[in-house]
Amino acid sequence: MLIPRYASKFASLIGLAAAIGQTVGLLVGDVKGLAAGEHPGWKEPWALGGERQTVLATSATGLEQWIQSEYIYALEHIVQNVLPNGAVIASPSKSHPDYYYHWVRDAGLVMDLLAQLLPENPTLIQPLLELYANFSKKLQQTPNLSNSPGEPKWNVDGSDYRQPWGRPQNDSPAIRAYSLIRYANYLLERNQTVAHLYHHANFLTGIKGDLEFVSHHWQDTCFDIWEEVEGTHFYTRMVQRRALREGADLADRLGDDGAARFYRMQAGIIESTLDDFWDPDKGYMVVTVNRTGGIDYKYTGLDVQIILSALHAGLGDGVYTPDNDRILVTATELNKAFAALYPINSRYIGTAVGRYPEDTYDGYDTLKVGNPWPLATLAMSQIYYHLTSIWATQGRVDLTDVVRTKLLPVLGLKLASQPAVTADKSLQTARVITRDNPEFLTALESLLSLGDHYMYRVQRHTDLDGRMFEQWNRNTGVGQGAYDLNWSYAAFISAARARNHAKDLLKSLKQQQQQQWWRWW
Ligand code: NOJ
């Protein structure tokens, strides 16, 4: 299955994966020689919908090694899923199910990841981005049944797909835009031209073509990323906002002032609509408001799309970023719902998570029984890795009500009973744990370990050779649905990188703390 022209370049991927680094023994305990997910002290996780009280010591060694080898496997497969004409297939599977198409969303998410990896391996990756940019331009010029850049799915030869489908899906052009904006920024930083990616006078193709569409049509209802519900969706709004914010910055850089102003203004208006998705009665963020069509049985409104939104489109400015309380409480609720729903969650460590509880798509047919998905489970790990990094960077944990009542109990931290904090401050009123508090590192380590529990789950159900699918059977844990799903691999790599970053930060915090103790002595 290897495309020969890439074969010789795989050696360099190994160097890339080595950059992921190996730091073992960071977690509370380092139990060697155990199979993934098995720990002598492990009791059923949140399996029955209750909340787990302690995050147990886990085998960091087995996980580290697996992550490193899976990283190489995932990257190889992503690269193979880019065809020589620039089409990016969702999966090589041509039947049962047929995913051998260029989905604009899947392609954009994967290429945005490759654009992040560009500095590490430009020789391998830059040609792929060029091909993708070129193919995207061709799609933008091809008439299609959505009659817009929101057409979600294309034949791999670049011709339009004419079967009935949930169209349009307006997240797609936004994701395509920001993946190419990342690439354009890379080129600009190296004083290279981006005229083939963005041109002031080009309102129909390239990055600006998509930004024009997004900025003028973000209010339109459309199908959601699962291609099932028509309405107004949080995820769609979040990626549209990201595209417009980053697009405005790019337009500024290129002297396209009027465009920059307009994109920024629209992004601001989108922001003012995001709170509509907070449901105060339910106490979490709901996936869709204003449903106008499509399936009608998503009665809880709970959907991992909320977590994906924070990961794919959080901009580090506090607007629904991974440290946002509403995102965090939604993550807790998702965990609870899926822990109770899937039989495999009563075995092994970590919760396998699906798209949404009412899902009936089994990877082949729509009216069956829904399953957990690797990309959803990886999103849960990644959100906690990011939160670890955010807390480490700000040197402080804000004890909001959500952190105090939802997160700390899950981490097994009952600060109220910790003498270190009780000494002079009343715990009921403590609003923050600062980095000079011994509890600070404990909280961060437990949080990283919480992310690892989801990672263990992913390891448990990934084929021994590294192959991932779209889903895992909810009863057996065996992979099913499209094999080598490109998005599963991209989700894995993103989570692994977030983990590595969090671990690096923790390591240097620890070193600083040790140095301080030395000084005290
Ligand atoms: C129904 C699924 O729920 C949806 O997510 C999928 O994209 C289509 N079938 C096509 O496979």
Ligand code: NOJ
């Ligand atoms: C079904 C998923 O629901 C959708 O999000 C995805 O784009 C397609 N499969 C292709 O992977």
